[in-house]
Amino acid sequence: MTDHHQPTRGRPRVALVTCAALPDLDPDDRLALDPLAARGVAAEIAVWDDPAVDWSGFDLVVLRSPWDYALRRDEFVAWARTVPALVNPADVVAWNTDKRYLAELSAAGVPTVPTIWVAPGERWAPPPSGEHVLKPAVSAGSQDTGRYDLADPEHRALASAHVRRLGDAGRVTMVQPYLDAVDTAGETALLFLAGPDGLAFSHAIRKGPMLTGPDLGEAALYKEERIDFRTATDEQLTVAEKVLSAVPGGVDRLLYARVDLIPGPDGSPVLVELELTEPSLFVGHADGAPDRLAEAILAHLPRRP
The missing domain is CATH 3.30.1490 (Dna Ligase; domain 1)
Structure with missing residues (x-):
């Protein structure tokens, strides 16, 4: 893990936030480290509940893999509210970490899986x-x-x-x-990253079926996924834009967003989840995506004199 107290000689300091179970980040996120270094950014890995971290010492704090928060959501949201320069912002974290946001999006006219x-x-x-x-x-x-x-x-x-x-x-x-199309078409995740003109589509991937049967209470940080590159369709992009247009507070504040879609019974895409807190971004599955993530982080750094 990078020492979060090391000197950075005036370079902007960015914390990439993870959990104690992934102290070196998820391997996919590590792909952005070299592009950030090449842009003069001192990227440092930090565990969200490590009391030794001085979050105020960073120019930007980027949520990446704090995947152990689910059983401690109140603590996690309270922590997020204390962190300056957090992306995505704490109010987005509070809204997005409870999937009842799907009911709000459905009421706003977004096609969602019935819940x-x-x-x-x-x-x-x-x-x-x-x-x-x-x-x-x-x-x-x-x-x-x-x-x-x-x-x-x-x-x-x-x-x-x-x-x-x-x-x-x-x-x-x-x-x-359970939507049967998961077993054939799979799930499509559309990834959006901040750019000079705001949040923009970066790439898409296909996730194969993951659920094979009942949950028997096994403890695991995450389930393994089968991932392939996918070309997004115009229909999927249209639905994704409709999803993002309904995000409270707008999307200009977001560093990233992931919109997960599955074909519904009539074949039209419906929203399964909108990931704004700690999504896997799958930058290793698209040419140039690690650099686009680095550029997104650069775009969110506060302006310096």
Whole structure:
């Protein structure tokens, strides 16, 4: 890990924020280190809950892989509010780390996966059939997420147990239909990075199916993903722009955004998640993307005399 107290001889200091389980960053994020150095930026890796870090000493603090926040969201949001020059900003973090933002986006006319929300203590009866995905409203890396065939009595029992387990922990459960297109077309993630004229489309990737069955409570920081480069369609880009236009406070403040889409039952793309807090940016899957990430960080550095 880079020593966050090392002298930088007047170069702008940028913190790349991670968690204790990834003290050297996710390998994909490390691809931006050389481009940042080439631009005269002193990039330093820092763990978000490390009490030794002086966040006020950085010119910019960039959230990258603090993926252990899900069970400590209140602490994480409170921390974000104390950090000067944080991107994406703390109010965006507070809004985006609870997936109930999907209800707001749906009300604003964004096509989203239909979602039922089950609050702690609320009774929930599984639908009689169909494949469904259950996950907590606050999660990262597909943690505590399962796929259930509710025509199967065993899966129905496991789904009910999943909801109870989350509810007993004080967590809201999301219940969504499993979209079959995940198994064929896959999920498309559209990546946007800040540029001289604001947030702009950078690249897209395809994620293959990840959920193979019920969640059995295994602890893992994130699930492994199968990633390939993908060319975004005009229809996907149009939906992504509609999603971003509904972000509270506007997108000019954002350093990055990731819009995850899946074809709905009629083939039109629908939003699965909007990642504004700590998304994998998959810069290793597109030519020039590490440099575009470095340029995005440079664009957000405060102007110097």
